[in-house]
Amino acid sequence: MTSRFSVVPAAYVLLLRGPVDGGGEVLLQLRRNTGFRDGYWAAAAAGHVEEGESALAGAVREAAEELGVTIAEADLVPLTAVHRTQGNGNAIDERVDFFFTCRRWEGEPRRMEAAKSADVAWFALDALPDPVVPHELAVLEALRAGGPPAITTHGFDS
Numbered sequence: 820m821t822s823r824f825s826v827v828p829a830a831y832v833l834l835l836r837g838p839v840d841g842g843g844e845v846l847l848q849l850r851r852n853t854g855f856r857d858g859y860w861a862a863a864a865a866g867h868v869e870e871g872e873s874a875l876a877g878a879v880r881e882a883a884e885e886l887g888v889t890i891a892e893a894d895l896v897p898l899t900a901v902h903r904t905q906g907n908g909n910a911i912d913e914r915v916d917f918f919f920t921c922r923r924w925e926g927e928p929r930r931m932e933a934a935k936s937a938d939v940a941w942f943a944l945d946a947l948p949d950p951v952v953p954h955e956l957a958v959l960e961a962l963r964a965g966g967p968p969a970i971t972t973h974g975f976d977s
Contacts, residue, residue, distance in 0.1 A: 824913070826902075830878035831918045831955070832864040832890070833898065834928060839944060839962060846928055847948065848885070849938040861952045862918075863928065863939055874917040886939070888926040895919040898962065903954050903973035918958055918967075 837843035846863040850856055864885045868877035875892045882890045898918040905913075930939040942948055944963040951959065954973040961967035 826913045826915045828868040828874060828877075829866060829914060829916045830868050830874045830881055831862040831916055831958075832878045832882050832895070833862055833918065833920045833959075833962070834864070834882075834886070834888075834924065835920050835922050836941070840965075841945070843944045843963075844941040845944055845947075845959065846886075846939065846941055847951070848930065848936045849940075850952075851935065851937040853935050856952045859950045859952045860942075860948045861955055865916075868917075875919075878917070878919050882921075882924065885931050885936070886926075886928040887931045888924040888928050890921055890924045894921055894923040896921065897969075899958060899967040899969060899971050901954055901958065901971050901973055902975075904975060916954070920962075 834846040835843060847860040848863045850859050850861050864882040866877070866881045868874050875895055878895055879890050879892055882888050896919060898920050901916040901918065903914045903916065928939065930936050944959065947956070947959060957973060958967055
């Protein structure tokens with residue numbers, strides 16, 4: 820029997836403050852000791868959606884775990900779903916990433932997982948640090964330019 824194709828779902832929360840079209844900021848974390856893009860800046864709250872968990876619930880959980888903030892699901896605004904691949908045939912590298920923006924939360928965002936994050940900082944959307952995880956950079960640049968389409972792809976030939 821042939822196994823079915825599977826993808827790993829993940830939820831990303833882009834905490835925003837200020838206007839997106841000028842002067843707005845996004846909270847990013849500097850990855851370390853994760854085994855994926857260590858030394859790159861990334862969404863401050865992101866991670867795998869767990870079995871039996873919705874993408875919204877996963878986003879809320881990740882924000883609490885990684886930033887110590889409380890977010891209501893109603894305050895998450897869907898931004899885009901990114902279907903991405905490494906093209907290497909490994910199931911772990913076949914992803915669907917659900918990106919949400921959020922402008923309302925309780926608590927002061929702070930680095931909660933020092934073993935996995937070297938820093939957390941606010942950056943202007945028009946002055947992002949270098950490097951940023953490539954598929955996340957594409958989403959942030961599209962956000963700054965007026966917003967990405969509902970579904971985007973990364974790593975496919977077409």
